Amino acid sequence: xxxxxxxxxxxxxxxxxxxxxxxxxxxxxxxxxxxxxxxxxxxxxxxxxxxxxxxxxxxxxxxxxxxxxxxxxxxxxxxxxxxxxxxxxxxxxxxxxxxxxxxxxxxxxxxxxxxxxxxxxxxxxxxxxxxxxxxxxxxxxxxxxxxxxxxxxxxxxxxxxxxxxxxxxxxxxxxxxxxxxxxxxxxxxxxxxxxxxxxxxxxxxxxxxxxxxxxxxxxxxxxxxxxxxxxxxxxxxxxxxxxxxxxxxxxxxxxxxxx
Numbered sequence: 188x189x190x191x192x193x194x195x196x197x198x199x200x201x202x203x204x205x206x207x208x209x210x211x212x213x214x215x216x217x218x219x220x221x222x223x224x225x226x227x228x229x230x231x232x233x234x235x236x237x238x239x240x241x242x243x244x245x246x247x248x249x250x251x252x253x254x255x256x257x258x259x260x261x262x263x264x265x266x267x268x269x270x271x272x273x274x275x276x277x278x279x280x281x282x283x284x285x286x287x288x289x290x291x292x293x294x295x296x297x298x299x300x301x302x303x304x305x306x307x308x309x310x311x312x313x314x315x316x317x318x319x320x321x322x323x324x325x326x327x328x329x330x331x332x333x334x335x336x337x338x339x340x341x342x343x344x345x346x347x348x349x350x351x352x353x354x355x356x357x358x359x360x361x362x363x364x365x366x367x368x369x370x371x372x373x374x375x376x377x378x379x380x381x382x383x384x385x386x387x388x389x390x391x392x393x394x395x396x397x398x399x400x401x402x403x404x405x406x407x408x409x410x411x412x413x414x415x416x417x418x419x420x421x422x423x424x425x426x427x428x429x430x431x432x433x434x435x436x437x438x439x440x441x442x443x444x445x446x
Contacts (some may be wrong), residue, residue, distance in 0.1 A: 230364035232292040234301050236309075237284040239272075239277060246273055247312045248289070248305045248322065250298050256357070258286045267340045270317040294370045299323035307410075386438070393436070394422060400436045407431050 233254045237247040247270050251257035262278060264271050277284055289305055292298050302322035309316050346354070363371070380388070395403075403416055413427040420427075428437035 197441050199206070228291075230294045230367040232294060232296065233288050233299045234290040234292070234298065234305055235287055236287045236305070236367045238287060239273075240282040240285055241277070241280065245309060246270075246284070247317050248302065248309055249318075250322075251433075254288065255285060258284065267336065269315075269319060273317050277421070281356060294364075294367050394426075395430075395436065397439045400430055400439045401441060403427060404441055 230252070232250060232252055234248065234250055235244045235254050235257075237249070238245050249257070261270070261274055262283065264274070274284055289300055292301060299322070306316065306318055306322040340415045363434040399420060403420065406416055407427075407430075409411070409413070413424050413431070426435060
């Protein structure tokens with residue numbers, strides 16, 4: 188009755204969950220729908236729980252639009268968090284967390300409220316949750332110690348080349364539903380970005396690094412032709428001209444240039 192460590196409950200309410208979960212943890216599977224590729228629907232938002240297969244305790248509550256993929260990523264994660272340490276301990280013993288869909292939401296539903304509600308309920312019931320926050324956007328309820336730990340964990344962290352390839356392969360040809368696209372459009376409509384945010388976006392889209400810009404400026408100062416530099420760096424000749432006039436990459440300091 189279970190597939191790949193994931194189960195879906197028929198009931199969405201808290202009382203319905205407890206009635207069905209009691210049967211599940213007692214090794215009875217009535218009222219349980221096996222997860223398969225067609226169980227989840229594109230654009231839907233899911234609140235899920237992760238259960239320890241050895242103790243039957245619910246240890247984590249989260250949100251995802253692709254719960255099975257989310258569980259796979261969590262099992263591969265090596266971050267310094269309570270949840271990650273617990274999952275790794277389960278894997279080390281030859282087990283795998285059991286993922287249960289607690290609630291299915293439409294794209295425009297308030298999933299933050301739903302996640303907070305489930306986490307709060309779980310804590311009231313004594314579930315030994317590994318959640319570090321109260322849910323929602325992942326910030327409310329975060330202690331100073333937890334913030335410092337997360338900062339140390341993620342500061343300077345970069346994906347490995349093989350991880351980037353996997354992320355790219357997973358995202359390639361992925362299409363959002365019209366409903367999801369409209370939802371994202373509505374959320375972004377009228378949004379105003381700060382100058383600092385716009386600068387960060389601009390820098391992330393640049394083709395040239397700061398060192399390459401300095402090298403181009405040095406080459407221009409030494410008389411090298413713009414056309415040659417454009418070919419060398421794989422950019423348009425106009426880009427080289429803009430760098431020379433500091434129309435583009437003007438924020439790159441040039442104090443290191445030696446004329």
